[in-house]
Amino acid sequence: MDNPEPDLVPTCLAGLPSWLITRTAVRAGRLVSDGLAAVDARGYHFRLLATLDEFGPASQAALGRRSGIHVSDVVAALNELAEREFVTRSPDPADRRRNVVTITAAGRRQLRRLEKRLAAVQDELLAPLSPDERADLTRLLSRVLAHHNRPPA
Amino acid sequence: MDNPEPDLVPTCLAGLPSWLITRTAVRAGRLVSDGLAAVDARGYHFRLLATLDEFGPASQAALGRRSGIHVSDVVAALNELAEREFVTRSPDPADRRRNVVTITAAGRRQLRRLEKRLAAVQDELLAPLSPDERADLTRLLSRVLAHHNRPPA
DNA sequence: CGGATCTCAGATACACTGACATAA
C-alpha cells in the first residue's frame, strides 16, 4: 500500500513506535531492493560481500554470525554469488567440515557498486532530515539494537 | 540470527541507516508478533480493528488504504476476524460492490487487549531509551515516513 | 466504456526451523 493518505492513518497507529519502525523499514527495504536490483543483487549479497571485505576469508558459519544471516540462507546466497564469481568456496584444509569463502576481485568491484547504490539510497531515505538529525536517528537505533543484541544470557 | 556478536558486525553495515532500521524492525516485529500471538492475533488484526474503531464502519478498500494493508490481504485478515466475530461484513445497499465492515463489541474488547499487549511491547523495544529519547525517535521516524508518503505526484 | 471493488492464486524477500551427514 503505497499512499495511505497520511491524514487518514489512525492516530492510534501513527504514534506507535513499533508501527513507525516497521513502516519505515518497509520503505527502506523497497529503496534498498530497487537500488540493488538495478545491479542484479539483493540485500544478502551486499551483507556477505561487505563482511568478507572487512574481515577477510571466513567459514560460512562465521559469515552468517557476522552478517546476521541464518547459516541456512548463507548457503543459498553464496551459491548465487559463486555462480557470478564474486566469491570462491574452497575446502578448509585445517577443518574439513568448513568451506573457506573468499571474495574475488570481481566481487570487490561489485561491492563498490553496491556501496554506491546504497549511499544514494540512504540519502533518499533520510531526505527530510538534517545531518544532525540523521546522526541522532542512527545513534538512537544503534542503542536500541545494542540493547536487544545483548541479553543472550 | 539472534546474537550476531555485536563487535563482529562489519562497521560498514553498523553505520548504515537502512540496515539499522530494518534490523530494528525485525526485533520490533518479533516482539509484536509474540505479544499478539499470546491473544491469538497478528499485526493485521490490530491494524484493522484500530482503524475500524477510529473511523467507524468502512468498505474493505477504504480500510486497506487507511491501515496500509493491501486490499487483497484485507480479505484474508477480515475472514479471520469475522470467523471470531470481531467484525461483521454486510453488503452496502448504496453500492453493491462494497462490503460494509463493522467492528463488534467483542471486537472492541479484543482491540483493548491488543492495545495493552502492544503498550508493553513498546516499552520492551525502547527499554534503553529515556522518555525524551523515545519522543525524539518517534518524531524523526514520523518525519521520514511523512516525506515518503507525500510525493504521490 | 473506464474505473472501483472484492476475491483468489501465486510470487518475492527475509527470517527462521528441523533434519541430516560429516567431521572436530
Place this chain on the structure above:
DNA sequence: CTTATGTCAGTGTATCTGAGATCC
C-alpha cells in the same frame, strides 16, 4: 558423546502482482 559445519526442505510473515467477476 557432544558440538560445529554445511546442506536441504519447509514454515511464516508482510508485501505485492495479476487475474477475474461484479458493479458504478
